[in-house]
Amino acid sequence: MQEVVxxxxxxxxxxxxxxKISRQTVEFGAYKHTLxxxxxxxxxxxLTGIPVxxxxxxxxxxxxxxxxxxxxxxxxxxRLFDEHWLPWLQSVxxxxxxxxLYALMIDAGHMEDGVLVASDNCFEAFGVLTSGLFVPxxxxxxxxxAFYLIFAILEDIGYLPRLAVLVxxxxxxxxxxxxxxVPTFISLGCNVPGVTAVRPLETRKQRFMMITLLxxxxxxxxxxGIMQDxxxxxxxxxxxxxxxxxxxxxxxLNKIVPGKSPEIIMDVPPYQMPTFKNVMSKLWIxxxxxxxxxxxxxxxxxxxVGLMYLTGAMDWLVAVFGPLLMGWFGVPxxxxxPLIAGFLRKDLAVGMIGGxxxxxxxxxxxxxxxxxxxxxxxxxxxxxALMIKEExxxxxxxxxxxxxxxxxxxxxxxxxxGIMLGVA
Amino acid sequence: xxxxxxxxxxxxxxxxxAVALAFGIAELIASAGGGFTWGILDSSGAANxxxxxxxxxxxxxxxxxxxxxxxxxxxxxQLAKAVMASIMIWIVAGMAIWSMIAGSIPGEETWFxxxxxxxxxYAPPYSPEMFLLPFSLVILYYIKKEGETATx
Amino acid sequence: MKILLMGHPNVGKSVFFNRLTGAKVFESNYPGxxxxxxKGWMCIEGEDVELIDVPGTFSLEPKDKAEEVxxxxxxxxxxxxxxxxxxxxxxxxxxxLALEIIERGYPVVVALNMWDVAxxxxxxxxxxxxxxxxxxxxxPTTAVxxxxxxxxxxxxxxxxxxxxxxxxxxAGGGESAAVSG
Numbered sequence: 001m002q003e004v005v006x007x008x009x010x011x012x013x014x015x016x017x018x019x020k021i022s023r024q025t026v027e028f029g030a031y032k033h034t035l036x037x038x039x040x041x042x043x044x045x046x047l048t049g050i051p052v053x054x055x056x057x058x059x060x061x062x063x064x065x066x067x068x069x070x071x072x073x074x075x076x077x078x079r080l081f082d083e084h085w086l087p088w089l090q091s092v093x094x095x096x097x098x099x100x101l102y103a104l105m106i107d108a109g110h111m112e113d114g115v116l117v118a119s120d121n122c123f124e125a126f127g128v129l130t131s132g133l134f135v136p137x138x139x140x141x142x143x144x145x146a147f148y149l150i151f152a153i154l155e156d157i158g159y160l161p162r163l164a165v166l167v168x169x170x171x172x173x174x175x176x177x178x179x180x181x182v183p184t185f186i187s188l189g190c191n192v193p194g195v196t197a198v199r200p201l202e203t204r205k206q207r208f209m210m211i212t213l214l215x216x217x218x219x220x221x222x223x224x225g226i227m228q229d230x231x232x233x234x235x236x237x238x239x240x241x242x243x244x245x246x247x248x249x250x251x252x253l254n255k256i257v258p259g260k261s262p263e264i265i266m267d268v269p270p271y272q273m274p275t276f277k278n279v280m281s282k283l284w285i286x287x288x289x290x291x292x293x294x295x296x297x298x299x300x301x302x303x304x305v306g307l308m309y310l311t312g313a314m315d316w317l318v319a320v321f322g323p324l325l326m327g328w329f330g331v332p333x334x335x336x337x338p339l340i341a342g343f344l345r346k347d348l349a350v351g352m353i354g355g356x357x358x359x360x361x362x363x364x365x366x367x368x369x370x371x372x373x374x375x376x377x378x379x380x381x382x383x384x385a386l387m388i389k390e391e392x393x394x395x396x397x398x399x400x401x402x403x404x405x406x407x408x409x410x411x412x413x414x415x416x417x418g419i420m421l422g423v424a
Numbered sequence: 425x426x427x428x429x430x431x432x433x434x435x436x437x438x439x440x441x442a443v444a445l446a447f448g449i450a451e452l453i454a455s456a457g458g459g460f461t462w463g464i465l466d467s468s469g470a471a472n473x474x475x476x477x478x479x480x481x482x483x484x485x486x487x488x489x490x491x492x493x494x495x496x497x498x499x500x501x502q503l504a505k506a507v508m509a510s511i512m513i514w515i516v517a518g519m520a521i522w523s524m525i526a527g528s529i530p531g532e533e534t535w536f537x538x539x540x541x542x543x544x545x546y547a548p549p550y551s552p553e554m555f556l557l558p559f560s561l562v563i564l565y566y567i568k569k570e571g572e573t574a575t576x
Numbered sequence: 577m578k579i580l581l582m583g584h585p586n587v588g589k590s591v592f593f594n595r596l597t598g599a600k601v602f603e604s605n606y607p608g609x610x611x612x613x614x615k616g617w618m619c620i621e622g623e624d625v626e627l628i629d630v631p632g633t634f635s636l637e638p639k640d641k642a643e644e645v646x647x648x649x650x651x652x653x654x655x656x657x658x659x660x661x662x663x664x665x666x667x668x669x670x671x672x673l674a675l676e677i678i679e680r681g682y683p684v685v686v687a688l689n690m691w692d693v694a695x696x697x698x699x700x701x702x703x704x705x706x707x708x709x710x711x712x713x714x715x716p717t718t719a720v721x722x723x724x725x726x727x728x729x730x731x732x733x734x735x736x737x738x739x740x741x742x743x744x745x746x747a748g749g750g751e752s753a754a755v756s757g
């Protein structure tokens with residue numbers, strides 16, 4: 001054995017070597033699958049993994065509804081803002097109904113039989129200090145908190161990467177990967193960190209597709225929270241419409257956008273108990289980031305929309321864009337106002353639609369259409385600012401072009417389906 | 425687990441699986457027909473109609489998981505199916521309980537609920553998964569048993 | 577950089593390939609034959625890498641047309657990295673192919689695929705030791721669940737050719753695992 005080794009070896013020598021190696025490294029009967037291994041396996045195999053995913057998402061969603069909706073917003077915040085905060089401000093703030101500063105800060109009121117009436121809730125009031133504070137702190141904060149709590153727990157347990165592996169094959173059909181569910185889920189909290197989470201994607205094509213799809217079809221937690229509060233009965237339809245749009249336009253984008261789409265390989269750690277400290281620190285980082293971005297924009301949004309009403313700019317825009325909205329999308333011209341507010345914050349805008357709904361201006365189908373439109377027509381300003389940073393000008397133009405195309409095609413399609421079903 | 429325990433587990437989870445399946449079918453029918461309340465069984469979907477068909481799918485899967493675990497129950501992969509089914513029940517029932525808790529704290533007219541109002545929130549009727557919950561806990565015994573054999 | 581995926585038939589190589597490559601995958605026909613193979617791309621540290629799923633082969637001494645194609649493809653791509661996909665529950669058979677490829681001077685990464693199945697059959701493999709003997713990266717993977725792939729990809733760039741004499745020396749006399757620990 002000590003003399004020169006013949007290379008290449010003969011078949012027998014090779015088997016002899018393999019025998020030596022395996023004797024040193026392979027042990028039989030030493031390992032047994034544990035229950036944990038077996039459960040891990042169940043959650044990634046499609047036949048069993050899909051029902052498990054359905055149950056997990058059910059838990060996610062019902063926790064979200066009860067925590068944000070039932071307990072905090074409906075249970076305490078609506079009472080706090082509508083019965084205490086709003087009446088108190090209405091009584092102490094100088095000016096009064098009709099005064100421009102009062103209209104901007106507290107309540108613009110609305111016309112009822114030719115008389116200006118004060119608002120009785122913070123969705124309609126639309127002042128900087130009323131709606132401007134109610135939307136972020138009364139509704140949205142709880143939605144985002146609930147959302148990121150569950151997200152952090154799923155992440156730390158190790159379920160998230162397994163869900164990604166499970167949907168990988170399906171998403172390949174639209175040129176995306178399992179990893180896409182991570183930015184998508186984060187976007188369901190807030191689109192801003194969602195767009196940031198696109199960075200690990202390898203190619204420009206992937207990033208472009210993902211950013212475009214996220215900013216168009218994924219509603220943020222703020223929006224979801226308000227929608228859940230105002231129109232819970234329509235949520236299923238809205239989500240269905242958005243998911244179809246997401247997959248459909250993903251498929252189309254994948255066909256027309258040049259470039260490659262290599263796999264994103266995720267680390268799949270074993271299942272483990274999440275630690276309280278980890279979950280809480282993630283929750284804190286994400287929620288505080290969200291507040292920092294959201295609150296200034298909501299306040300600014302209230303201010304700008306209020307100013308536009310006061311100066312008559314809004315009436316002009318309603319007159320100009322009204323016919324287009326009515327004719328193509330089938331929504332009343334008053335929708336212009338929420339759509340403008342939607343540039344700044346979508347949650348604020350959904351709240352305005354809720355206000356219009358309560359005044360009886362819209363049918364249910366129009367509410368549905370305008371909420372979907374609101375979701376897809378333009379990313380909120382914060383997301384848009386980030387898109388400018390993340391994409392080069394060519395991609396940004398591409399994003400905007402596909403955005404316009406998607407809004408018109410999809411919005412028109414929804415209207416068409418509504419006409420065919422006889423509900424529009 | 426010994427043979428006795430395996431036999432018991434097989435029969436027990438076969439029955440539980442069949443019941444879960446029956447509940448699932450009932451909820452499926454309920455979701456198509458607008459929901460019903462029957463004695464202390466609440467399948468009205470009053471809170472959110474979307475949840476009714478969603479839950480039906482989960483309960484049907486739970487039923488199938490339990491039933492398919494029965495053959496060769498002591499084997500770890502088979503047992504895992506029963507464990508998974510139980511976890512799914514815990515998720516759904518846990519959320520039903522959480523929903524009661526969330527609804528019980530704030531009051532109708534006051535900030536916090538009265539004691540009677542608080543307690544009334546926990547009164548029946550309950551949704552189907554709540555009836556499965558106590559029976560699904562038996563799996564904990566088998567998880568413990570499996571843990572013991574694994575470390576032997 | 578180019579990567580060839582080689583291994584026996586039925587070691588889960590196609591799922592393995594799908595885990596590594598993206599949505600755009602091409603099926604091509606090897607010129608002059610009826611043998612088809614898959615080709616895709618992946619991205620390592622920003623670099624575009626072509627990945628070829630070579631038809632399954634038992635050894636580099638071809639016994640049929642498909643195996644001939646496999647050997648030819650290996651010879652055509654002298655500058656590639658070979659990921660040798662083994663069935664972790666039957667590593668002896670897979671090691672034969674791996675050793676042949678190592679002998680020919682290719683940089684190799686060994687993937688012990690179907691790791692879950694091996695665990696299920698109560699087989700434990702001392703990965704660190706195997707790595708030490710072979711002198712190439714060895715990574716346990718489970719293609720269906722995606723476990724191990726992140727590690728595999730991170731080791732692709734580190735692989736370098738090793739001399740078979742080294743392997744023989746490292747394997748030594750072959751005292752059994754129970755003794756050595």
